[in-house]
Amino acid sequence: MEGGQGVGGSRCYLLDVPPVSRPSMVHQMEFEHPKENAQGLGFLVPPDGTPFLLSTDVVPFTNAAAASCDKSMSKPWSNEEVATSDSKGRNDQTGSCRDGGANSWWRSSSLEKGKVKVRRKMREPRFCFQTRSDVDVLDDGYKWRKYGQKVVKNSLHPSRSYYRCTHSNCRVKKRVERLSEDCRMVITTYEGRHTHSPCDDASSSEHECFSSF
DNA sequence: CGGGTTTGACCTGCGC
DNA sequence: GCGCAGGTCAAACCCG
Numbered sequence: 144m145e146g147g148q149g150v151g152g153s154r155c156y157l158l159d160v161p162p163v164s165r166p167s168m169v170h171q172m173e174f175e176h177p178k179e180n181a182q183g184l185g186f187l188v189p190p191d192g193t194p195f196l197l198s199t200d201v202v203p204f205t206n207a208a209a210a211s212c213d214k215s216m217s218k219p220w221s222n223e224e225v226a227t228s229d230s231k232g233r234n235d236q237t238g239s240c241r242d243g244g245a246n247s248w249w250r251s252s253s254l255e256k257g258k259v260k261v262r263r264k265m266r267e268p269r270f271c272f273q274t275r276s277d278v279d280v281l282d283d284g285y286k287w288r289k290y291g292q293k294v295v296k297n298s299l300h301p302s303r304s305y306y307r308c309t310h311s312n313c314r315v316k317k318r319v320e321r322l323s324e325d326c327r328m329v330i331t332t333y334e335g336r337h338t339h340s341p342c343d344d345a346s347s348s349e350h351e352c353f354s355s356f
Numbered sequence: 357c358g359g360g361t362t363t364g365a366c367c368t369g370c371g372c
Numbered sequence: 373g374c375g376c377a378g379g380t381c382a383a384a385c386c387c388g
Contacts, residue, residue, distance in 0.1 A: 289360070309359090
């Protein structure tokens with residue numbers, strides 16, 4: 144486990160966010176390594192290039208955290224695979240599939256519903272970080288919709304939630320789970336890049352103050 | 357009524 | 373090849 148980097152492709156940081164009643168307080172966090180973060184958080188940086196700011200210290204993930212994080216990431220997302228397409232060359236016409244299938248990234252090939260499903264393997268840039276917060280969902284300025292929840296084994300807090308950016312053309316996903324060792328620690332994993340600015344989603348004035356997210 | 361959440365089912369990938 | 377675990381869908385449900 145080399146430092147604050149998770150297994151392949153995904154970067155992990157630990158954000159020591161003071162317990163706040165409103166997760167939105169996290170909006171002004173600041174990264175220690177702007178350059179790296181700019182890269183690692185590319186998916187969090189809106190197209191207009193607005194930097195992603197954090198207000199608290201960001202340190203590499205602890206081994207435990209990283210392990211936990213990595214476990215959930217499993218291997219498919221090694222750097223290589225992130226950069227290249229599926230070697231198996233699965234017939235996943237992902238792009239077209241995504242666009243054609245409403246807002247589904249993979250979809251039944253519309254032949255027989257529920258039968259032949261062409262699931263694509265997402266190989267978007269991923270970034271996970273750990274925060275200490277009483278709330279699960281950090282308000283990063285984007286609007287998320289929960290699309291699933293899973294029971295995670297080997298965890299005292301077996302609930303992992305899956306969120307998706309509600310923006311029509313945005314494919315970013317977010318996964319939120321509690322650290323088993325510390326129920327106050329929240330592991331948030333982002334996947335993909337936002338194709339829009341936070342304002343597009345969070346149209347409410349509440350979010351305007353930290354549109355830099 | 358529209359948008360978000362819940363939840364069970366289904367599919368895929370991986371380890372054994 | 374089989375079983376398990378993770379990830380996602382989609383219908384039902386809930387709430388403002």
